[in-house]
Amino acid sequence: MTETITFSAEEAAPDRNAVFEGQGIPAGAVVTQDIEDLYNTALDVLSDSDAPVAMFAEISKVDFTVVYRGEGFNEPSTPVKDISARAEQLALFALTLGKPISEAITQRFKSGDFALASMLDSAASAAADKLAAIVEKRFLEFLVSRELATPSTTVLGYSPGYCGWHMSGQEKLLDFLQPGRIGISLTESFLMQPLKSISGVLIAGPADIHRFANSYPVCALCETQSCRKRIRALPET
Amino acid sequence: MDILTQISDTLIGGDDENVARLTQQAIDQGIPARDILDRGLIGGMDTVGERFKVHEIFLPEVLLSARAMHAGMDQLKPLLIQEGVSSRGRVIIGSVQGDLHDIGKNLVGIMLKGAGFELIDLGNDVAPESFVETAIKENALVIGMSALLTTTMPMMGSVVNLVREQGLGDRVKTIVGGAPVSEEYARQIGADAYGFDAANAVDRVKGLIGVN
Numbered sequence: 275m276t277e278t279i280t281f282s283a284e285e286a287a288p289d290r291n292a293v294f295e296g297q298g299i300p301a302g303a304v305v306t307q308d309i310e311d312l313y314n315t316a317l318d319v320l321s322d323s324d325a326p327v328a329m330f331a332e333i334s335k336v337d338f339t340v341v342y343r344g345e346g347f348n349e350p351s352t353p354v355k356d357i358s359a360r361a362e363q364l365a366l367f368a369l370t371l372g373k374p375i376s377e378a379i380t381q382r383f384k385s386g387d388f389a390l391a392s393m394l395d396s397a398a399s400a401a402a403d404k405l406a407a408i409v410e411k412r413f414l415e416f417l418v419s420r421e422l423a424t425p426s427t428t429v430l431g432y433s434p435g436y437c438g439w440h441m442s443g444q445e446k447l448l449d450f451l452q453p454g455r456i457g458i459s460l461t462e463s464f465l466m467q468p469l470k471s472i473s474g475v476l477i478a479g480p481a482d483i484h485r486f487a488n489s490y491p492v493c494a495l496c497e498t499q500s501c502r503k504r505i506r507a508l509p510e511t
Numbered sequence: 512m513d514i515l516t517q518i519s520d521t522l523i524g525g526d527d528e529n530v531a532r533l534t535q536q537a538i539d540q541g542i543p544a545r546d547i548l549d550r551g552l553i554g555g556m557d558t559v560g561e562r563f564k565v566h567e568i569f570l571p572e573v574l575l576s577a578r579a580m581h582a583g584m585d586q587l588k589p590l591l592i593q594e595g596v597s598s599r600g601r602v603i604i605g606s607v608q609g610d611l612h613d614i615g616k617n618l619v620g621i622m623l624k625g626a627g628f629e630l631i632d633l634g635n636d637v638a639p640e641s642f643v644e645t646a647i648k649e650n651a652l653v654i655g656m657s658a659l660l661t662t663t664m665p666m667m668g669s670v671v672n673l674v675r676e677q678g679l680g681d682r683v684k685t686i687v688g689g690a691p692v693s694e695e696y697a698r699q700i701g702a703d704a705y706g707f708d709a710a711n712a713v714d715r716v717k718g719l720i721g722v723n
Contacts, residue, residue, distance in 0.1 A: 299569045309571045383617050389574035441662040463609030
């Protein structure tokens, strides 16, 4: 089953701290009026742009094994491989902020409005991340409505290009999902167009399946270790 | 306060309109273009860079100052050409073949220009041959490459190898950067330097060329 998701204006508004983090501004830092003005202008441009849209499609574990294998370039041992094997339900997803926002960022760089272009880029990225979290919630709601989830079910999304799941995995993923209906395509270098788009797999199961130690070989190369924050936020079991 | 200090302070404040006005005023006063550039504009951006490095100011403020720098340069450029004032060096930048991300590259470019380098931005999805051919044609000292995908990073190695094959290794230095790139990766592919952010990239380029 495939579901298309639209978002309210409030849902699509990025989190301020996340936008500022993208600008290298720590949470709680006192900022100048210039920065506040840039932030507010970026939000205005973002809200005037195309409405973001997402979709997800259920996929069996057998089919996901094929999608995940992709072109055969994954690391031998990865969190996604282990977590998906323990999943209760799976779905592939994609979301996009659309082409106009990327064009707005490019145009502002070209016209010399560097600060606004950069702030707008951070705002768009923060918006995309927030919407991905909402897509996780919507899949959980979908499972609950079909009595396929229990009170302990947690849904988290994982994307190609991270944690040893090779970027080329995008190709089989998008072949299965067919996100052309929401305006997403893939370049030869496995880059999604429009640029502010995210895709991946939604994995549903007990919270514990998403807990893993960052001791996979691929973890040694990871600069951000952003998985730790997500794991800390998991409900206690 | 002398006018060059005024230009520098106004640039630090990110006021592009007044930097343009004061730069024109300095030109009208007959101050040599080199002095306006070095002590006014680059001097201001150097202070901005230092404050950014110690976290006194943030990226948006750096970029507002960069816009002010560009506004001053727009006024000064004809005089720089007339007086034969050369830049600190010519740098080629681009996102490697297959990569369309350009925010990081754009930030590096803005800050390199702010530091007095002449920039040739080849844009996105740049083939290795384009980097090297342009570097030869334009007498560039540095090739800067950006990649944001693990699938496009290998193209950086292709450029480095091509520079070597063409016998340009002594004349043209290479610097790489981007989210999946690291100092270790730069070493592996034989790049001359790695920049972990835009400000660091400028410092590394200065180091490669031997500029203070």
